[in-house]
Amino acid sequence: MANQAKHAIEVENLTKRYGNLLAVNGISFTVRTGEVFAFLGPNGAGKSTTVEIIDMIRRPTSGKVRLLGMDVTKKKRAIVPRIGVLPQDFSSFDRITVRETLQFYSRLFSRGNADIDGLIELVHLKDKAEEQYKNLSGGLQQRLGIAIALVNDPEVVFLDEPTTGLDPRARREVWEVLLGLKKQGKTIFLTTHYMEEAEILADTVAIISRGMIIATGSPAELIENNTNYLVLTLQSVDANVVEIIRKLGFEPVHDNHQDLKVRVEHTEDILKTLNAIKDAGGSFLSLDVRRPNLEEVFLKLTGEALHAGPAENGEVG
Ligand SMILES: Nc1ncnc2c1ncn2[C@@H]1O[C@H](COP(=O)(O)OP(=O)(O)OP(=O)(O)O)[C@@H](O)[C@H]1O
Ligand SMILES: [Mg+2]
Incomplete structure (x- = not known):
């Protein structure tokens, strides 16, 4: 058969x-x-x-x-x-x-x-x-x-x-x-x-x-099929950066590693965010832009984390 x-x-x-x-x-x-x-x-x-x-x-x-x-x-x-x-x-x-x-x-x-x-x-x-x-x-x-x-x-x-x-x-x-x-x-x-x-x-x-x-x-x-955004991560941000990003209409979140994660829909939003931080005199040590991962798909579909507790092995939820 x-x-x-x-x-x-x-x-x-x-x-x-x-x-x-x-x-x-x-x-x-x-x-x-x-x-x-x-x-x-x-x-x-x-x-x-x-x-x-x-x-x-x-x-x-x-x-x-x-x-x-x-x-x-x-x-x-x-x-x-x-x-x-x-x-x-x-x-x-x-x-x-x-x-x-x-x-x-x-x-x-x-x-x-x-x-x-x-x-x-x-x-x-x-x-x-x-x-x-x-x-x-x-x-x-x-x-x-x-x-x-x-x-x-x-x-x-x-x-x-x-x-x-x-x-x-x-x-x-x-x-x-x-x-x-x-x-x-x-x-x-x-x-x-x-x-x-x-x-x-x-x-x-x-x-x-x-x-x-x-x-x-x-x-x-x-x-x-389950995500339509990019994840911008900023490491070691100034305290005022959160406020700057919020004013742009995004909701930044701190993850387990004390980095700031921002979900944006378009690459232009990344430039907009970085420029706004620069214009306001804010700073961060480094940045990373990536597609969402399966962990985020899981979280979106179930409202639950795959892992209990802190992320392992650099995985972030
Ligand atoms: N022999 C069993 N008798 C009664 N309940 C069971 C039995 N085996 C599993 N369960 C229950 O069925 C559910 C599913 O268990 P299962 O072991 O299939 O999950 P799992 O996805 O493999 O989990 P894990 O990641 O912990 O291995 C759990 O609530 C578990 O407690
Ligand atoms: Mg099992």
Whole structure:
């Protein structure tokens, strides 16, 4: 079937109820074969529930899910050998080395046929192959988790928050690995609450909030369709600058880094703002102009921040 080749995953009107809680509320979406699809949403949005229904760890309350063209509630045996899963909060055996761990999972899931050296290379763990799991940093442990998800050379890989809790550098190293997988043509279903991760990795992003998908598209489409402004950021502004900008009819806001952010619709408004500050004798240290990011799209659509607390890693909400 042509449809089968085009879409690796098809979800139709999926719901999941836990007692009184409707954790997933009638969602529908498709994932194209070979794309990186990211579920972006805050804690408790229903990301893991959805992923774990698709990868057959949990069962749906209602709705249809086809994975590789097959109904997940009926064809588990046929599907399992063709998918890989990195669950949220993955952990492995403390005293077993990287190589031994992969050999172990290969015996379980791949009749011992996995190319262990190839996998170790793919996740950049060559120097750590003989290291015990407990001695690996969080980022290295996650990369081992990704290698485990790949022992059966799956067509579709599910990664539930693969970089949560990692420092920015370790996160980037995981991204490198995932971009390598994408090059190999694997379909990747990722969940994350880091908008930067979705922006960098995903071909398609579905924004999920309270069990519902509230927007889907490429990162560029989501930004284009949901925002119509530019963000001017001024660093280290004089106290009087806020008043000057207000007089122009804009509403500046201080963000977590004590910078002043101004939303403007046109590039001319930026010149107008800078000139007004100069004419009034105000000053600032530096400036930055950018398109809105996914975090701002999320905020606009839900009225909530993706992150609780201060922004991380230079992300601003
Ligand atoms: N097995 C379960 N039994 C009861 N409630 C559950 C269960 N699993 C999840 N929930 C609830 O369902 C909602 C969605 O949870 P889920 O884990 O799918 O969200 P998530 O988007 O993955 O969140 P996080 O970013 O924290 O991982 C939450 O309110 C959660 O408490
Ligand atoms: Mg989760």
